[in-house]
Amino acid sequence: xxxxxxxxxxxxxxxxxxxxxxxxxxxxxxxxxxxxxxxxxxxxxxxxxxxxxxxxxxxxxxxxxxxxxxxxxxxxxxxxxxxxxxxxxxxxxxxxxxxxxxxxxxxxxxxxxxxxxxxxxxxxxxxxxxxxxxxxxxxxxxxxxxxxxxxxxxxxxxxxxxxxxxxxxxxxxxxxxxxxxxxxxxxxxxxxxxxxxxxxxxxxxxxxxxxxxxxxxxxxxxxxxxxxxxxx
Numbered sequence: 001x002x003x004x005x006x007x008x009x010x011x012x013x014x015x016x017x018x019x020x021x022x023x024x025x026x027x028x029x030x031x032x033x034x035x036x037x038x039x040x041x042x043x044x045x046x047x048x049x050x051x052x053x054x055x056x057x058x059x060x061x062x063x064x065x066x067x068x069x070x071x072x073x074x075x076x077x078x079x080x081x082x083x084x085x086x087x088x089x090x091x092x093x094x095x096x097x098x099x100x101x102x103x104x105x106x107x108x109x110x111x112x113x114x115x116x117x118x119x120x121x122x123x124x125x126x127x128x129x130x131x132x133x134x135x136x137x138x139x140x141x142x143x144x145x146x147x148x149x150x151x152x153x154x155x156x157x158x159x160x161x162x163x164x165x166x167x168x169x170x171x172x173x174x175x176x177x178x179x180x181x182x183x184x185x186x187x188x189x190x191x192x193x194x195x196x197x198x199x200x201x202x203x204x205x206x207x208x209x210x211x212x213x214x215x216x217x218x219x220x221x222x223x224x225x226x227x228x229x230x231x232x
Contacts, residue, residue: 003034004073013066016113016216020124020225021070023112025062036065039079063112067105070114074101089181104176108221115225123176123226125169132165132222143167145190167191169224170215174204177211177226203229 007013012027028036040048044064051057068079075082075097083096094101103116106126115124141149144167152163170191175184191213192202202213210229217223 003031004069006034007031007066007069013070016218016223017225019074019116021114022126022218022223023062023066023070023114025059025066025110025112028062028066029058037061039065039068041080041083059110063107066112067114071101071103071116074116075099087179089179089183091176091179091181106172111221113223115227117227120228121177121179122228123173123178125172125176125224127165127169127222129220132161132168140164141187143171143186145187147190148193149187151193165222166197166215166224169222170202170213170226173224173226174211174213177228178206 004013007023007028008015010027010031012024012031014022014024016022028034037045037048040061048057048061048064051060065079068082071082071094072079075094077097081097082094084092085095086092091104094103100119101116102119102121103114104122104124105112105114106124107113108126108131109128111126111128113124113126115122140152143164144152148167152160155163171186171189174189175181175186178184189204191197197215199216200214204211204213211226212229213224213226215222215224
């Protein structure tokens with residue numbers, strides 16, 4: 001398991017639900033018995049050496065290593081034997097070993113989240129409160145569908161902020177599961193309006209398939225996961 005069980009037992013990695021892993025980079029770094037850099041590919045080590053800011057270097061190293069550690073438990077191989085590629089929209093895939101495992105990840109601040117599934121595309125987004133404070137709001141009409149934008153304007157400032165955070169992570173997870181990333185038109189994706197979405201699993205129909213979306217709050221994190229259900 002190359003350290004995954006150790007990290008989970010120590011609480012550095014939490015299993016939010018089946019095949020959805022949330023890692024606290026600071027807690028993972030404190031586990032001294034794991035030599036994270038050894039799990040990187042040679043190419044990743046070269047790129048890592050180009051990062052001169054120690055904090056940034058450590059976080060990049062941990063994110064890369066933890067991605068490999070988690071996936072290796074699903075693939076049954078050594079973490080540094082995994083090779084990755086990306087599609088034309090930048091979504092990562094496993095090139096080697098040959099596998100039906102699909103995955104997606106997101107990171108913000110000291111957190112990394114990874115979701116995996118077999119044969120089906122998945123999407124995930126994670127944002128901290130700090131990352132949302134840095135975002136600009138002048139693109140609201142590009143994010144909301146017309147119905148969502150009308151509803152947004154009826155809310156208090158606090159409710160508007162909450163809706164923005166929730167909508168952003170959910171739609172980003174959806175576009176990742178569609179393998180499009182943020183090249184997709186977010187305002188063409190409509191989410192339910194005026195309902196309590198805490199922990200709820202939503203369904204969006206695409207042709208004969210159903211995309212499931214779940215919004216989760218954890219400490220100061222906003223998280224959304226998206227995954228495909230069997231065809232109808």
